[in-house]
Amino acid sequence: xxxxxxxxxxxxxxxxxxxxxxxxxxxxxxxxxxxxxxxxxxxxxxxxxxxxxxxxxxxxxxxxxxxxxxxxxxxxxxxxxxxxxxxxxxxxxxxxxxxxxxxxxxxxxxxxxxxxxxxxxxxxxxxxxxxxxxxxxxxxxxxxxxxxxxxxxxxxxxxxxxxxxxxxxxxxxxxxxxxxxxxxxxxxxxxxxxxxxxxxxxxxxxxxxxxxxxxxxxxxxxxxxxxxxxxxxxxxxxxxxxxxxxxxxxxxxxxxxxxxxxxxxxxxxxxxxxxxxxxxxxxxxxxxxxxxxxxxxxxxxxxxxxxxxxxxxxxxxxxxxxxxxxxxxxxxxxxxxxxxxxxxxxxxxxxxxxxxxxxxxxxxxxxxxxxxxxxxxxxxxxxxxxxxxxxxxxxxxxxxxxxxxxx
Amino acid sequence: xxxxxxxxxxxxxxxxxxxxxxxxxxxxxxxxxxxxxxxxxxxxxxxxxxxxxxxxxxxxxxxxxxxxxxxxxxxxxxxxxxxxxxxxxxxxxxxxxxxxxxxxxxxxxxxxxxxxxxxxxxxxxxxxxxxxxxxxxxxxxxxxxxxxxxxxxxxxxxxxxxxxxxxxxxxxxxxxxxxxxxxxxxxxxxxxxxxxxxxxxxxxxxxxxxxxxxxxxxxxxxxxxxxxxxxxxxxxxxxxxxxxxxxxxxxxxxxxxxxxxxxxxxxxxxxxxxxxxxxxxxxxxxxxxxxxxxxxxxxxxxxxxxxxxxxxxxxxxxxxxxxxxxxxxxxxxxxxxxxxxxxxxxxxxxxxxxxxxxxxxxxxxxxxxxxxxxxxxxxxxxxxxxxxxxxxxxxxxxxxxxxxxxx
Numbered sequence: 001x002x003x004x005x006x007x008x009x010x011x012x013x014x015x016x017x018x019x020x021x022x023x024x025x026x027x028x029x030x031x032x033x034x035x036x037x038x039x040x041x042x043x044x045x046x047x048x049x050x051x052x053x054x055x056x057x058x059x060x061x062x063x064x065x066x067x068x069x070x071x072x073x074x075x076x077x078x079x080x081x082x083x084x085x086x087x088x089x090x091x092x093x094x095x096x097x098x099x100x101x102x103x104x105x106x107x108x109x110x111x112x113x114x115x116x117x118x119x120x121x122x123x124x125x126x127x128x129x130x131x132x133x134x135x136x137x138x139x140x141x142x143x144x145x146x147x148x149x150x151x152x153x154x155x156x157x158x159x160x161x162x163x164x165x166x167x168x169x170x171x172x173x174x175x176x177x178x179x180x181x182x183x184x185x186x187x188x189x190x191x192x193x194x195x196x197x198x199x200x201x202x203x204x205x206x207x208x209x210x211x212x213x214x215x216x217x218x219x220x221x222x223x224x225x226x227x228x229x230x231x232x233x234x235x236x237x238x239x240x241x242x243x244x245x246x247x248x249x250x251x252x253x254x255x256x257x258x259x260x261x262x263x264x265x266x267x268x269x270x271x272x273x274x275x276x277x278x279x280x281x282x283x284x285x286x287x288x289x290x291x292x293x294x295x296x297x298x299x300x301x302x303x304x305x306x307x308x309x310x311x312x313x314x315x316x317x318x319x320x321x322x323x324x325x326x327x328x329x330x331x332x333x334x335x336x337x338x339x340x341x342x343x344x345x346x347x348x349x350x351x352x353x354x355x356x357x358x359x360x361x362x363x364x365x366x367x368x369x370x371x372x373x374x375x376x377x378x379x380x381x382x383x384x385x386x387x388x389x390x391x392x393x394x395x396x397x398x399x400x401x402x403x404x405x406x407x
Numbered sequence: 408x409x410x411x412x413x414x415x416x417x418x419x420x421x422x423x424x425x426x427x428x429x430x431x432x433x434x435x436x437x438x439x440x441x442x443x444x445x446x447x448x449x450x451x452x453x454x455x456x457x458x459x460x461x462x463x464x465x466x467x468x469x470x471x472x473x474x475x476x477x478x479x480x481x482x483x484x485x486x487x488x489x490x491x492x493x494x495x496x497x498x499x500x501x502x503x504x505x506x507x508x509x510x511x512x513x514x515x516x517x518x519x520x521x522x523x524x525x526x527x528x529x530x531x532x533x534x535x536x537x538x539x540x541x542x543x544x545x546x547x548x549x550x551x552x553x554x555x556x557x558x559x560x561x562x563x564x565x566x567x568x569x570x571x572x573x574x575x576x577x578x579x580x581x582x583x584x585x586x587x588x589x590x591x592x593x594x595x596x597x598x599x600x601x602x603x604x605x606x607x608x609x610x611x612x613x614x615x616x617x618x619x620x621x622x623x624x625x626x627x628x629x630x631x632x633x634x635x636x637x638x639x640x641x642x643x644x645x646x647x648x649x650x651x652x653x654x655x656x657x658x659x660x661x662x663x664x665x666x667x668x669x670x671x672x673x674x675x676x677x678x679x680x681x682x683x684x685x686x687x688x689x690x691x692x693x694x695x696x697x698x699x700x701x702x703x704x705x706x707x708x709x710x711x712x713x714x715x716x717x718x719x720x721x722x723x724x725x726x727x728x729x730x731x732x733x734x735x736x737x738x739x740x741x742x743x744x745x746x747x748x749x750x751x752x753x754x755x756x757x758x759x760x761x762x763x764x765x766x767x768x769x770x771x772x773x774x775x776x777x778x779x780x781x782x783x784x785x786x787x788x789x790x791x792x793x794x795x796x797x798x799x800x801x802x803x804x805x806x807x808x809x810x811x812x813x814x
Contacts, residue, residue: 007620009612026639034612054647067647071639137783140761145738150579150668150677151745160750162575162593168675169747171668172593173574173652179637183604188782190611191448195423195787197618203786210753211764214778215440216595220750221765222480223468226775231750236563236592240466244563246572246589253653255590257567323548323559327567327590330574330641331651341553344632356646358639362602362632363609364550366535366625368616 006369008035013193015039016096017076018104018111020048021148022175023133023209025072026182028103031189032075033361033370039099039385040076041092042378043083044407049073050378056353063378064352071358073375074348079386080379080407087405089115094390097124100196101189105133108143118204127202129192131185135177137208147209152177156213161220163233181209242290243269243297246327247305254310255327258301258317263287265322272320273304333359348374382406422449423787427614429453430512431489432505432529434461436562436596437546437630438518439485440603445514445610446488447780447789453508453805454489457496460798461486470773476798478771483795484778487768491796492805496527504806505529510538511809513617514610518546518602531625541623542613544606550629560631566598569634574641574652579677580668582654590654601637602630663707664714665689671725675747676733678721683707688740693724766791 013036019025025048032038042048051061052068059065079095082088093116096102102121104111111117111132118130132138135147136155145151150171153159159169188205196202214221219239220231236257238244244259260269263286270278278284278300283293290297305313310326317324328336334357339345346360353375360372386392386406400406427450431442439454439461446452454461463485464476476482492508495501505527509515515534517524524530524545531543531551545551548560549568566572572590582588606628613624641652663681680689686707690699698704698720703713710717725733730746737744753759754776762783765776768791780789806812 007616009616022640030608054644056647067643068640071643071646136758137762139783140758142756142758145745146741146743147745148677148679148743150679151743154675154677154745154747155753157748157750157753158593158595159747161595162591164588164591168670169749170576170591171578171580171677172571172597173577173641173654174571174638175577175640176571176597176637179639180601180604183601183608183637184781187444187604187608187611188784190608190615191423192784192787194611194615194618195784197615198426201786203784205785206783207781208762208764211762211778211781214764215781216593216597216600217750218484218778219466219468219481219595221754221778222484222770222775224750224754225765225777226470226480226770226773227468227472229468231594234594236589238563238594246563246567246592248586248589253585255567255573257564257572257592259561259563261561318558321559323561323564325558325560325564325568327573328570329651329653330570330638331645331649333570333635333638334642334645336568338549338553338555338629339632339635342550342629342632344629344636358642358646359632359636361609362605362636363626363628365609365613365627367620367622368613368624 006367008369008371010034010036013037013101014099016041016099016102018102018106018116020105022072022178023181024103024105024185025049026179027131027185028076029072029074030183030186030361033372035369035371038076039095039381040073040078040376041083042078042080044080044378045082045084047378059352062352067353067356070350070353070356070375075371075373076376077381077385078376078379079382082405083114085403085405087400087403091386091390091400091405092116093121093124095385096121096128098389099125099128100193101129101131103131103133103185107146108134108138127196127200129189129196129202129205131189131205131207133181133185133207133209135209137211138206149175149177152209152213156210157217157220157231158213160231161217161233163235165233165235165237167233169233177209177213181207181212184212237294240287242287242294243301245298245301247298247302249305249310249313250308251310256305256310256313257325257327259323261323266290268320269317269322272316272322275300275304346372348372350374352377379407421787422447422789423784425449427451427514428512429514429516430455430508432515432517432519432527434518435463436485436599437602438516438606439463440600441544441546441606441610442489442516443485443487444603444607448784449787452489453809454486454491454796455505455508456491456493456798458493460493464798470771475771480770480775483768483770486795487777488792489796490801490805491799492802493799494802502528504810506537507810509534509541512541513614514542514544516544516606516610521547521551531627535623535625539623540617540621542610542617542626543623544610544626544628546602546606546628546630549631551627562596562598563592565630566592566634568631569598570638570641571597571634574654576654578652579666579679585654588654598630598634602628602633605633664710665717665721667718667721669718669722669725671733671746672727672729674730676725676730677745678725679743685742686710688742692736692740692742768794
């Protein structure tokens with residue numbers, strides 16, 4: 001529990017979460033951390049991520065011990081409803097009538113088949129904000145195509161600018177399209193909430209994940225459309241800076257990122273690495289020369305980095321005013337002194353899963369609070385939502401429970 | 408506003424942030440992108456440039472490759488919907504004007520180094536004290552405190568220190584050789600864009616809070632953390648199982664097979680069929696070859712164990728078909744299979760046309776297209792109201808309109 005006494009941005013905002021996989025669960029976790037009450041609809045038959053590994057050791061298969069779930073559902077409430085039953089879907093509509101925001105990233109058309117599309121929900125809640133996210137968006141001829149992060153990478157043009165020199169397009173790590181769409185979604189929902197505060201008007205938001213990724217590559221899009229030039233893959237090289245790359249260090253599979261901008265930094269780099277002669281080497285004498293001789297330059301830089309431990313090379317270059325830093329692995333990030341010093345590593349104590357650490361929001365706010373709380377147990381809040389929020393009688397709850405509509 | 412600019416986005420519409428006022432003192436991508444998001448969705452943004460202008464004016468891509476600070480594609484993309492003001496924060500008059508602009512604004516966005524902000528009289532703490540309702544969003548490579556606060560970082564270094572480089576190429580793509588294929592950074596401002604997205608999202612959180620409390624906020628973004636926060640899946644693995652994703656295909660970490668990136672006759676595809684029922688469809692698509700039914704491949708466990716052999720056999724199949732042929736099969740059989748689209752093909756696609764994923768612009772008379780606003784907010788859509796400003800284009804107008812100074 002890391003609840004601050006400061007005001008929470010989304011206090012009083014209620015979100016109905018029909019998110020799947022990572023994109024929308026990531027989005028609503030940010031909203032939850034910012035203070036929204038997020039209600040996750042789960043089904044015991046088709047569980048939301050709870051069946052996915054990794055699990056707490058010794059609790060494999062326990063729906064409350066899935067790391068996949070617990071890391072994406074912090075600060076949310078779990079309401080267990082069987083969506084295969086008419087009464088279950090009706091119950092979701094009753095919940096939808098009581099919320100400010102609803103999100104989903106089912107395959108296109110699934111929500112409509114469930115009778116939970118915007119056309120239906122808008123009738124029970126005219127001012128609702130619905131964010132619907134698909135790999136290809138909710139309109140256009142490919143709206144119905146299936147696609148995970150890899151398809152988004154391949155369709156969005158991002159793979160076209162990712163790759164080693166003279167090699168084929170590669171996929172980015174970290175399933176980036178999912179969390180990036182989630183972050184964008186949080187921005188859009190807050191913008192829509194502001195619009196609703198002013199005008200009373202809710203709305204439908206159609207988010208295509210490939211369009212989110214397009215924001216990463218304006219240079220490639222403009223060079224193509226303005227100059228008819230296709231992207232050129234060139235490894236870690238930059239159009240302007242040189243040297244600019246990721247170089248091997250003395251240790252096995254350890255790397256350092258180095259980025260040298262302009263002649264003064266190049267001089268400082270040569271001096272710091274003990275290679276003052278590089279400065280007068282005609283192959284490296286100007287940025288243009290260094291670009292023209294990039295292979296030789298990278299070879300020279302690697303020759304130096306290979307002789308040094310990652311930490312030592314980093315210290316040497318940083319002391320000389322060069323942008324340089326270790327290529328960090330995720331197992332190093334949670335313990336990284338910089339992220340820890342900024343309070344960005346958050347932990348949650350979960351009654352079943354135990355205590356684990358993850359990263360919270362990547363920014364800090366001095367006058368505004370955040371609320372990091374553990375993920376819910378399966379069905380933990382079903383009663384609270386149905387009776388407290390929807391206004392169901394205890395008898396009706398019992399009857400629906402007996403029919404297996406909720407649990 | 409340049410008469411040559413055309414926009415296919417909705418005209419005359421009001422975005423969700425209409426009425427919000429923003430001053431940006433930003434360079435490169437991160438802060439300009441944050442302010443662009445706010446501006447694209449309706450805020451009035453004044454971009455303040457120092458003499459010489461934002462360095463992204465020098466970066467291009469330029470029409471015909473000819474450098475021109477008024478025709479940089481990257482600058483145009485990042486600075487649409489902004490008014491441009493130049494002033495010299497090295498002079499007392501410049502500092503006074505900057506402070507008066509901040510006094511008029513709801514939001515002040517910057518990514519200038521701390522020393523430059525102090526020199527300009529707009530250090531966040533100073534602004535915060537002087538203008539209690541102002542929301543200040545500041546972005547720095549590693550954040551303003553902690554052991555790395557004073558260190559040098561840029562796009563490449565923060566990307567590497569945020570963990571994304573180590574895991575690129577990422578699943579289901581993979582390196583064949585860890586040493587010859589180093590961690591990879593796409594030729595794109597990924598870390599800066601993520602930091603800008605974080606700044607805009609944090610700004611919205613603070614802005615919604617201010618609506619209730621009337622108090623401003625300092626939203627302080629670490630670019631390294633903005634990258635790292637995207638890696639939820641990888642943190643889950645690290646935290647629950649230990650270890651980390653690397654760039655090799657490693658089914659012991661990421662599970663069931665096939666989940667591969669494969670060459671096809673005219674490009675590349677991803678194929679994800681980890682579940683038995685999906686594998687059955689792959690076998691059907693291949694024409695039910697005998698090998699697929701042998702014990703080496705007919706169970707989940709066997710496919711995981713023999714994944715190298717499986718990949719070769721699948722390659723032999725995909726190499727005989729084009730991406731489109733495979734995609735058509737996938738559509739028929741509901742298989743998660745997707746082909747690589749070169750950016751040129753995406754840009755020309757019917758899907759992108761129908762969704763208006765790109766918007767027509769004119770850069771110094773040259774026709775070009777840019778990525779459009781990535782979210783279709785139906786009631787309060789984004790709009791392209793004005794092209795990026797020429798250097799100092801609106802200085803007189805803004806001083807008159809915002810500050811009431813006689814021209």
